[in-house]
Structures are given as structure tokens and as C-alpha cells.
Amino acid sequence: MKMSQAVEQSLVVLIMLAVQQDNAPVKSHILSSRLEVSESYFKKTMRKLRIAGIVTAIASKEGGFKLARPLHQITLLDVYEAIEGEDSFIHSTQLADRIFKGSDELVKSGTKEVLAIIYDAEQAFKQKLADYTIADILSHIGEESIEAIDWRE
């Protein structure tokens, strides 16, 4: 069970935007070349972040992407769900239906319980992600070094 690479890529981009002075917009080709992915692929990921209200896109000369909200209002769950969607880790019951077809109804309820437990575990995972924001990540970086960074150069 692996998390999409795009989630990590997104988080790194957000860190980059977060340390950009004055939240000045940074161009696609600069960010994508830093990530070493094509601008085309990069924009597909950024689109998801934009739709989720995490970044703002500015179409203009001197345009680019910037953060849409303060750092402490962007949780890791926001980013995760923006990229991965809200699908559950498991989505089935079809299997249970196949197996217990013809046998006791009460056994079928056992698999329903399985789904409930996995859903419960999934919620625990997501709650942890919701507990942390980009600001928490940035708090591990020294103030001085942040002021010195301009990704547009």
C-alpha cells in the first residue's frame, strides 16, 4: 500500500512556496525543473492543488503559483486528499457476496465488520495527517535560512 509520488512532490512544492519571500508567485518551469518532471506533468498535479484551494495560479507575465492560504491552514490531510481523492483503502463487499452466497446471512455480516474496522483504521491515519500543517514542517527550518531563499533565481 503505497502513497502516490505526487503527494510527496506536492509537499515539497508547498515547502518551496512557503519559504518564498512575500509569497511571490513562482513559475511552473522553475518548480517542475527542480522536481525533475515535465512541466506538463507538473501542471496536472498543481491543478489538483488549485482545485483544492491550496495554491493560487496567476496567469500573467510575472505569474506563477503561490500559496492560497496561510501555512497553518494547510494540513497534510488537505494535500493528501487533494491528490489521492477520498476513496477508501478498501472498497468491495462484492467478494463477501460471492463467497457467502448460498450460505448463512450472518456470516456475511462478518465481512461487513472487516470493512468497518479497516475504515476505522483509515480514519486514524487521516486524523494524524490532519493534525499537522505546512507550518509545523517549516518550524523545523531556521528563520535565517528561510529569508535567504528565492526560488525564482
Next chain:
Amino acid sequence: MKMSQAVEQSLVVLIMLAVQQDNAPVKSHILSSRLEVSESYFKKTMRKLRIAGIVTAIASKEGGFKLARPLHQITLLDVYEAIEGEDSFIHSTQLADRIFKGSDELVKSGTKEVLAIIYDAEQAFKQKLADYTIADILSHIGEESIEAIDWRE
């Protein structure tokens, strides 16, 4: 981020074995046909469960698979890890290295923090799975109906 089908298949098989009277061994071809997968594929999954010490294989006429331990000693985490292994949801840092190469060391530590948070969330997920056993699932099934089931028929 999706859980392997094999995890759900395994749980269903364990439920079937759990309600089998006297923990009598059930043959591969019976279980695999119930799951509607080939016996060959089914055995590959069962092998993982056997290596994890969850089921016992009996090679003999009147052989088959049975549970290796009491129901309450088989957690959902045991099953999950038997099938999915112990890989983390995210495994990288390579990306961080690529991006922050040439820029400040302190920024790199931001991505380390990201990995730590995701690992934390993953542990929360796994802890929930460890909190439940096959016995918990079975507790949702009436005693009477369990006594009536013989999967070997």
C-alpha cells in the same frame, strides 16, 4: 492508496476457517473456488499466511488448511503485514535530495519532517488494525449459525 485484494481474500478465508467445526482442515480447491480464483493463485496467498504463522498446511489425504492459532491471537495487522509486507506508505528522501541539492541544508530537514509525520500516521493506522482480531469479527456472528457450517461439503 489501495489495500491489496489479497488482504480481503485472506480475511474472508480466515473467517471461513474460523467457523469450521473442530478447526478441521479445508482443502485448497474448495476455498479457492469459493473465492472464485484459481487454486494456483490462491496457494500463493496462503503461502504468505503460512509463513506468517497464521495458518497451518497439512499435506495429506484429508489435508488442507486450518488456523494455526486461536482466533483472538490473530490480529488484522498480522494479516495485513503477512500479505502487504512491512514497507512504509512512503519511501523516498531521494526527491528531497534532488530538489534541495545546492540549496540550504535546513530546508532539506523539512522533508525529513514530512516523512516522520507520514510514518506517525501510518503507525496510527497499524495500531488500529492491531486492536482487532478475527475473534472480534466472529463475535458479530450468531453461535447457532456457526455450528451449522461445514465448508468441506
Next chain:
DNA sequence: TATTCGTGTATATTAATTATCTATGGATAT
């Protein structure tokens, strides 16, 4: 009016999952 994002489509590559078939060898109950 040049620059840059927005959107959409088509396509390619890679990797993992899911799955089957076959075949040889080993354990054991009767």
C-alpha cells in the same frame, strides 16, 4: 502583445497487482 497559466486530449512507459498454467517433489493417512 508576449508571457504564462488553464484545459483537454492523446499517448507512452513503467510497475504492481492479479491471475493462470505447468511440473516436480514431498508428506501422510489409510
Next chain:
DNA sequence: ATATCCATAGATAATTAATATACACGAATA
């Protein structure tokens, strides 16, 4: 003994999702 069934392994295939690129036209704006 021998039939039955698991153990292991290798080759192969289908399906799906993730990852990725290229291209083209439209829209916003400094």
C-alpha cells in the same frame, strides 16, 4: 504402496494504476 494434497518454483499473461510527456488552443494580464 499409493492416492491425495500441499510445497515450491518458473513462465507467462491480463489488467490496472501511476507516472510521465507532448501538443494545441484559449484566457488572463502586466
